[in-house]
Amino acid sequence: MQPNRGSGDLTFTEAARRKQIVTAALETIAELGYTRASFAQIAKRAGLSSPGLISYHFANKDELIGQVVAHVYATGSAIVRPRSDQSDTAAEALRGFVAGSIDFYATHRTHMLALTQILNGHPEARTRWFDQPNSAELDGIEEVLVRGQQAGEFRDFPAREIAVIIRDWLSGALLRMFVTPDLDVAAYTRELVALCEHAVRSH
Template identity: 60%
Template sequence: MQPNPGSSELTFTEAARRKQIVAAAIETIAELGYAKASFVQIAKRAGLSSPGLISYHFANKDDLIEQVVAEIYGAGGAVITMHNEGAVSAWQGLRGYLEGSVAYYDSHRTYMRALVHILQGHPDALGRWVGANNVAELDAVEELLVRGQRAGEFREFDTRTVALIIRQMLSGTLQHLLTRPDVDLTDYTHELVAMCEHALVAPEGKTND
């Protein structure tokens, strides 16, 4: 018998244990890779007496990975939301998204390594768990660009194309961070934001900074 993660009957203890297992799974995948992150290894890292305790809370590895991906994207959304507090203009919202994304990559490197390993190790990860999140994020960026154009903040351009370019730049930032763990992202973030501002803001536009 397994608890239903969406059920109101999930007890505080069960919810805490699920969270503990997800955290251990992220750390294990980040360190060992997807294929080697067995229930045995995850249970060991979580301090559980038996891998069977994971099976009580999750039907199988895919069920666990789904929750891992949800945790990774949920945590990222929380960081970006924090960086967007007080944003009024479209540019302020976009700047908050850029700064928040890089800050999240930097502060959650284990999460990012785990996500990369999942995408590399699970043949259906993109289609089942990651793709929809990426599309939703891309849509949100495009909405900011459309709003900025309508308000006269941004010059005219194809908003979907530019949203894709912004996402690709952030993907490059993540790759740079993971391959150069000693990199200082302060100047990197500053220049990324400045480059986007100069590229997107209309000559007569106001960023309201």
């Protein structure tokens, strides 16, 4: 019964129902964890009459989970990329990326919690859904750093290694938000941006 068509071939109703299911899956995983997020639980949250309606739109749980991960990354990209891509200098781009990432974490905690639950709950999550976008993100940070070095904005350093460090700092920021609900996000963002700028700027 499942429609074997590309997303561009879906009717408006089918696309809306798929989006509804993906949203329900994301929220269910964030609340219950990956293992307990069954089709029955997802269907209940989505207000569907039967879990079988999920199987109509998605071949299996892995296909649905893949769409959840893709949705989180796309949402984050829509928030973060404009802050970096529209910058005139590498320093502004780096500042926009770091601040934008933390803003996304703060305003979309359910998204990030679901992503973490999937990463920790699915044995093949990293290779299936995370390695490629994470590598692409590191490539983007590295490109900004190299651009800054070429323009004389940044000091000489191994760009890939520093990109990994910045990425690790952001992962630490996400963890801090999870364990500190009343975190002063504005202050944390300000200091982490300053830390990144001091670490790379040309003296």
